[in-house]
Amino acid sequence: MTDTRVPRIQMAPKGPELSRFAYGVWRILDDPQGATPATILKKIDACLELGITTFDHADIYGGYGCEEAFGAAIKERPELKTKIEIITKCDIMLVDPARPDNRIKHYDTSAAHIQSSAERSLGNLNVDALDVLLLHRPDPLLDADEAAGALNALRESGKIRHAGVSNFTPAQFELLQSRLNFPLVTNQVEINPLQLNPFLDGTLDQCQRLRISPMAWSPSAGGEIFTGKGEAAVRVRACLEKIAGKHNATPDAILYAWFNRHPSNIITVLGTNQIERIQSAARCFAIELDRQEWFEIWSAGSGAEVP
Numbered sequence: 001m002t003d004t005r006v007p008r009i010q011m012a013p014k015g016p017e018l019s020r021f022a023y024g025v026w027r028i029l030d031d032p033q034g035a036t037p038a039t040i041l042k043k044i045d046a047c048l049e050l051g052i053t054t055f056d057h058a059d060i061y062g063g064y065g066c067e068e069a070f071g072a073a074i075k076e077r078p079e080l081k082t083k084i085e086i087i088t089k090c091d092i093m094l095v096d097p098a099r100p101d102n103r104i105k106h107y108d109t110s111a112a113h114i115q116s117s118a119e120r121s122l123g124n125l126n127v128d129a130l131d132v133l134l135l136h137r138p139d140p141l142l143d144a145d146e147a148a149g150a151l152n153a154l155r156e157s158g159k160i161r162h163a164g165v166s167n168f169t170p171a172q173f174e175l176l177q178s179r180l181n182f183p184l185v186t187n188q189v190e191i192n193p194l195q196l197n198p199f200l201d202g203t204l205d206q207c208q209r210l211r212i213s214p215m216a217w218s219p220s221a222g223g224e225i226f227t228g229k230g231e232a233a234v235r236v237r238a239c240l241e242k243i244a245g246k247h248n249a250t251p252d253a254i255l256y257a258w259f260n261r262h263p264s265n266i267i268t269v270l271g272t273n274q275i276e277r278i279q280s281a282a283r284c285f286a287i288e289l290d291r292q293e294w295f296e297i298w299s300a301g302s303g304a305e306v307p
């Protein structure tokens with residue numbers, strides 16, 4: 001098995017150029033090796049060596065602590081700013097000691113919050129601009145004029161380069177887009193063989209129509225696919241192992257190759273803290289699944305053959 005470099009992709013016709021894998025920072029504070037600038041820099045370097053230059057954050061990750069931990073690493077090596085792309089998110093409001101005013105978990109897509117959250121992320125991350133800012137969750141109180149106004153202003157001021165959404169339905173995406181003066185570049189949603197809804201509910205169809213890359217979060221269903229005892233996880237694991245045998249590959253590389261096979265050009269957001277697992281995942285780019293292998297994994301996840 002040879003190591004492969006992670007390819008680059010233009011996320012949208014007027015979107016940023018990113019790596020086809022993003023490294024997801026949600027769990028970095030849980031790394032048993034620690035989350036010091038040194039350990040985070042080691043992970044960033046391992047990613048860059050493979051061609052992974054895109055890092056997926058959110059203001060809330062790690063109880064509002066991940067951006068700051070990552071930013072402390074960037075402060076030690078500011079030259080990294082020109083080598084990486086930063087995606088971060090806003091609008092989820094956690095009940096957390098870091099946000100004493102939040103009495104209940106809620107969403108906030110007011111202009112004031114979008115603006116202040118983006119500015120705080122810039123400071124935490126020690127970068128001059130956010131490559132992509134995502135609205136993290138659809139807000140039932142979304143005022144599309146107001147939210148779009150805040151995103152337009154952030155873009156005009158150069159604080160964000162692009163904007164996108166996460167966990168939005170196609171209708172919610174269209175609503176926000178209708179009030180923006182620039183195109184949204186992604187919808188980041190949960191996709192994995194145990195979560196097939198985006199293939200069926202119009203989410204990936206919309207991305208393909210607009211030629212924007214969706215982003216897949218929790219690609220291994222939070223590790224369930226590799227270690228879970230649930231029936232569907234056990235079925236998917238057995239299927240990945242079988243296909244891996246045919247390709248002389250590892251099951252994880254087969255899983256990630258399954259995302260790559262989809263014509264919407266999914267950008268997969270890796271969540272492992274283990275550098276060897278990031279390296280192993282990257283081998284998926286040397287694997288092409290055929291149509292029937294792809295459906296074997298689908299059927300293992302859904303528990304049924306397609307109708």
Ligand SMILES: NC(=O)c1ccc[n+]([C@@H]2O[C@H](COP(=O)([O-])OP(=O)(O)OC[C@H]3O[C@@H](n4cnc5c(N)ncnc54)[C@H](OP(=O)(O)O)[C@@H]3O)[C@@H](O)[C@H]2O)c1
Nearest residue numbers: 024025026056217218219220221222223226269271272273
């Ligand atoms: N937009 C959203 O609403 C949203 C929601 C959730 C996540 N995200 C983004 O998506 C990223 C990825 O999500 P995720 O962390 O849930 O990804 P994931 O890959 O589904 O789950 C990661 C978990 O699976 C384990 N794992 C990964 N590969 C493994 C393997 N080969 N064998 C055994 N265990 C394995 C990891 O443990 P080890 O660390 O020990 O490998 C880790 O605990 C996040 O970092 C975040 O950036 C976005």
